[in-house]
Amino acid sequence: MKAEPRTILRFLLEYFDIISELYDTQSKDGIITFETLNQITEKHGFDIKIQLLEYKVLSNVNENYEIRTVYYNLIEFILSEFKPMLPETIEKYHISIAELFRKIREQLNGDKVLLNQRISELSNEIRSFYEMVEKNTISLLNETRELKANVKKVDYREKIIRASRWIDEYIIPLNKILDINHSASIANKLYDVSEFSNKYRLNFDDENTRVQFERLYFQLIQVNDNLLRQSKILTNELLPLIERIRTESIILTGWITFLKNPYKQKVPKILKRKEVTVYSQDTFFNAAEIFEQFKNEEDVYFDEVEVEAEKWIFDKEHYTQKLKENLPVDNFFKWCNKTLKDDYKKVEIEKFFALTSLAFDENLLLEYTAKPEYEKIKINDLTLTVPKIKINNHGIS
Amino acid sequence: MEFPNHHRQIVEDLMAGKFILPTERTFEVLKENEDFYTQFFKASFNYDVRFTQDYVYMVSDESNEMLSRDMCIFIALLSYELDRDGKNFLERIQYSEFEMEEIENYLTNSSYIDLILSNKQLKDAESRRNFINTLNRRNIIEKIGDNRFVFTSAHKFFMDFASDIVKFENASEGN
Incomplete structure (x- = not known):
């Protein structure tokens, strides 16, 4: 590399917007095409293609480009934008750590230089392993929170699929890796390494090796603490959160499906209330429930039907004529009663009084006995006490 | 005995x-x-x-199907509207109090308004108030005063039903 380290770092700082955009492109598409590189640099108004290649930020892949791993990891780390890794990728550390540890144990009394080298390599592997676990936890948390907020408006069904995939493919296997009680887990293997290094940091003839074991031991104390914390994040925070997303999405998808056609779906059985005796303590509430069923029926309106009763009009002329024909009348009130009975069968009091008004006709001459005589006339349920009035022929003018 | x-x-x-x-x-x-x-x-x-x-x-086989359906519609609508409002509907139904005013707002502004208006128990404020009383008598909710209520753990009966819809659908798609 020809350029000075500070020049490269200054370059990265100055053109970080372009580099960050190139990073996004590669993360999304896996590669940066020649056209995309041109578009991005032109957009920002700086043609830095030559420097990007000269400083080995980019490398050629056929006609296209990609960011070199070292820079990619640096930007990923700076942006904390990690993609969840499949546990299979992390599982490879199980093999490398176990293998180095086996060789250290077996050749403990062999070449000291090689032994120290192996302890150092083991330490590096453990560090890489922990960093990968941490990155994965962060990325899974970010992804889960994003899914929870649903900024990208992910469909409910897609949410169920994603949540299920993360649980089954990432979180549960990762949890197994971190489960110290699981004999095949990496955490369990690290525990063995820790025990071993603790023993030999105090009891080994070569001082350099003792120091190496000491460093490894303290590194492992720290790593174990951190792994425990990651494991807690997974079990206490991430797993319940993502389980909840999954459950919620399932329920909501179910309700949306139901609401599409609520009257054609089968519904759960709810017991039909039984008729109960009127002596029950709950009679009031039971009655209320029964009546409430009808409470919301459509309102029914009845138009008031007018009963067209024939209105009786007193025909004074007709009855005056009738009276004339019957003169003389010995008992006027009796005559009224009889006349109405003949005409209507049933005598109504209203008609009766109307007919008696003939007695007030000035043209009629009424005769009374000296001593008033009264008699009773029964009209329907009413008994009237009326005086005896006589009307003579002569009375008519 | x-x-x-x-x-x-x-x-x-x-x-x-x-x-x-x-x-x-x-x-x-x-x-x-x-x-x-x-x-x-x-x-x-x-x-x-x-x-x-x-x-x-x-x-029993003698089920009050109409009431059950109305209950499902009510809880489905509430879940949908809470989610649409950016609320965590399951947590709200599980742990929070509801005011009748809030329910009224959700239902009257719902995009499912046609369904609501055609449902005898949900069509207007008075019907809904009566319906809430029915839910209370069945112990699906617990009223706190006249205008507030909380869902009881019986709401899970309906949530399980909603989950089953998806499971059965997936199962039938798989067959």
């Missing part, structure tokens, strides 16, 4: 279609005498008692 404590209360409540909840004294008695009550209701009425950790309830 000896019967478990609160036997009469248990029979009356279950026969009235109530969900019996862990907060009630009868719940414990029912759980302790699960076999007895299973047989008792089967032999006496041919009813099945369902025991879960969140509620106990009774089912």
